[in-house]
Amino acid sequence: MKNKIVVALGGNALGNNPQEQLELVKQTAKPIVDLVEAGNEVILAHGNGPQVGMINLAMETSSESEANTPEMPFPECGAMSQGYIGFHLQNAIREELKNRNINKSVASIVTQVIVDKDDQAFTNPTKPIGAFYSKEEADKLAEAKGYTMVEDSGRGYRRVVPSPMPVDVAEIETVKTLADAGQIVITVGGGGIPVVAEGNALVGVPAVIDKDNASGKLAELVDADYLIILTAVDKVAINFGEPNEEWLSEISIEQAKQYMGEGHFAPGSMLPKVEAAVKFAASKAGRKSLITSLEKASDGINGLTGTVIVDK
Numbered sequence: 411m412k413n414k415i416v417v418a419l420g421g422n423a424l425g426n427n428p429q430e431q432l433e434l435v436k437q438t439a440k441p442i443v444d445l446v447e448a449g450n451e452v453i454l455a456h457g458n459g460p461q462v463g464m465i466n467l468a469m470e471t472s473s474e475s476e477a478n479t480p481e482m483p484f485p486e487c488g489a490m491s492q493g494y495i496g497f498h499l500q501n502a503i504r505e506e507l508k509n510r511n512i513n514k515s516v517a518s519i520v521t522q523v524i525v526d527k528d529d530q531a532f533t534n535p536t537k538p539i540g541a542f543y544s545k546e547e548a549d550k551l552a553e554a555k556g557y558t559m560v561e562d563s564g565r566g567y568r569r570v571v572p573s574p575m576p577v578d579v580a581e582i583e584t585v586k587t588l589a590d591a592g593q594i595v596i597t598v599g600g601g602g603i604p605v606v607a608e609g610n611a612l613v614g615v616p617a618v619i620d621k622d623n624a625s626g627k628l629a630e631l632v633d634a635d636y637l638i639i640l641t642a643v644d645k646v647a648i649n650f651g652e653p654n655e656e657w658l659s660e661i662s663i664e665q666a667k668q669y670m671g672e673g674h675f676a677p678g679s680m681l682p683k684v685e686a687a688v689k690f691a692a693s694k695a696g697r698k699s700l701i702t703s704l705e706k707a708s709d710g711i712n713g714l715t716g717t718v719i720v721d722k
């Protein structure tokens with residue numbers, strides 16, 4: 411059966427630097443093209459943590475050095491990361507499609523994700539970005555640029571930005587049109603470039619939208635059947651890393667919520683995935699979420715592995 415699938419790629423699909431990424435995307439392309447070859451409509455999303463971190467740090471360092479390059483705002487750094495991740499991904503997928511004689515186009519969209527300027531997250535920035543500074547330097551930056559600077563586990567002070575929830579995807583009609591025409595679309599990279607609406611304008615804000623939440627929102631907006639979150643583990647566990655660890659195959663929304671409440675999923679890694687998976691599965695009858703590893707994507711959709719979250 412042909413499904414419409416939103417696939418969210420994690421850090422292990424892309425690696426930590428441009429050279430690693432160029433190599434890894436060749437492997438990443440395979441399970442994605444497997445899903446395409448099986449007749450599914452695939453829309454891709456991906457993270458950008460190491461990539462946007464590197465770009466932001468390089469830009470920051472260069473602007474503070476003798477080179478004195480212009481300051482690069484954080485949303486622009488996010489846009490740059492979408493560009494070069496998209497370049498590598500679309501290229502690798504294109505080649506894999508050609509290797510299998512599948513005649514489909516693939517393209518990345520510079521994607522803006524609209525957030526609510528009144529989102530509670532803006533009053534409590536939590537995501538550390540950029541370089542480490544001394545207390546003195548941090549105070550100067552806070553004063554000069556209005557940054558929120560916090561002490562990061564004894565290593566110095568870092569800028570933190572908010573992590574608001576995704577409300578809408580600005581380019582959603584473009585994504586739908588391309589996907590419906592049978593093309594493979596790469597979108598909401600790094601959770602999307604966070605923007606707020608000001609009249610007819612969309613204005614970039616320094617923030618990080620969680621890529622799992624953004625992928626879930628995307629899946630709702632395109633009316634997908636499946637949200638597949640591909641990460642480094644085959645399944646989700648309760649009592650993760652403990653002697654009584656238990657890997658989960660299929661769980662209901664109620665069960666998932668109970669496990670979330672009991673603190674089984676680490677905040678910042680597995681918790682946002684389960685949250686996004688639950689939200690999508692609960693959003694409309696027939697929608698399913700699957701969390702599995704990159705390598706097991708096809709096995710997962712065929713019910714052979716992975717953790718499925720479904721309304722039952």
Ligand code: ADP
Pocket residue numbers: 419420421422457640641642643645646647648649650674675676678679680681
């Ligand atoms: P990604 O880059 O794919 O978003 P993360 O590192 O953010 O990956 O999240 C996936 C990781 O979450 C897994 O590799 C695993 O180490 C960790 N994790 C935390 N809690 C759990 C759990 N309960 N079950 C499985 N994995 C978990």
Ligand code: MG
Pocket residue numbers: 420457678679
């Ligand atoms: Mg993550």
